[in-house]
Amino acid sequence: MTSLRARDLMTADVVTVPPATPVLAIARLLAERGISAVPVVDADGAVAGIVTEADLIRRLAGEDDKPAGWLASMFANPARDAERYARTHGITAKDVMTEGVVSVDPDTLASVIAHLMEEKGIRRVLVTQDGRLKGLVSRADLLRALVAPAPEAGDLSDDRIRRAVLAAMKKEPWADTFxxxxxxxxxxxxxxxFSRSAAVQRGLRVLAENVPGVKGVVDNTQPMPTYLFAAA
Structure with a gap:
């Protein structure tokens, strides 16, 4: 999965809507297609935003908003409240959509996309090039890539595998190559x-398992003696 990029993972045939699409039509579209979001694309083909299930639920919840009390009104932010009102009462895609769309280019690595989703707390990213929509990568796309069979590594020699494991260990401060x-x-x-702890043993096992060509891992390390801890 580490070498996969957005272009390898994305769904290219993405359903889109123009900014003037009615909210009810979008809700019906999501339900009929079994999708959870739809990008909003303007007449020039540029991405303007995205309407998600969360946006529609916020729109539905906004119908039950009650007028703020006099005390809350004293500390109100008119601009913020006006924006919230538009999003929770709007009748078209341009009113309820999320404008701050997280997007990546087609060459973005899968690991970077995963970090973005985790950091932003989102379920999908758009793949764009020169502002034009190329596709969409969802969490499901990442999971499918994770469980897909790994490409054959070929007959790598034991020496090449050993050098790859040592190189990977040198990149990790906790992996003591001495x-x-x-x-x-x-x-x-x-x-x-010797190993410093069970956590280090586990880390070494996982590190080796991720090296191409490795068919198994055997841990014959022993707990590090006290005198070596003092010298380390």
């Missing part, structure tokens, strides 16, 4: 020596 020794036999990685 006390933990690496051996590879028939594509099975064996760790020898």
């Amino acid at each position: 006390y933990a020794l690496v051996d590879v036999k028939d594509a099975v990685v064996e760790f020898h020596g």
Whole structure:
């Protein structure tokens, strides 16, 4: 999955609507197509925003808004309240849509997209190029890529695998290459020596499992003696 990019993951045939589309028509579209969001595209083909289920629910909830009390009115923010009113009472896509759309270009790595979704707390990102919509990557798309069969790594030699494991360890501050020794036999990685903790042992196992060509991991490390802790 690490080498996959937005262009490999995205759904290219994305349903879109123009800004003037009625809210009720959008709700019907989401229900009929079984989708949770629809990008809003203007007449020039540029992305103007996106209408999600959350936007429609906010619109529905806004119908039950009650007038603010006199005390709350004293601290009201007119601009903010006017914007909220428009979004919760609007009748077209341009009124209720989320304008701050998170987008990526087609060459964005899957790992970067995953970080964006986690950081922003969103379920999808749009794939755009020169402001034009190319596709959409959802959480489901990322999950499908995660569980897809890994491409065959070929017959990598044990020496190449060992060097790849050591290179990966050197990138991680917690992976001590001085006390933990690496051996590879028939594509099975064996760790020898000492480890600082069970957490480090687990981390080394996962690190090795992610190296292309590795068929198994054997942990033969021992808890680090006290005198080595003091010297480390």
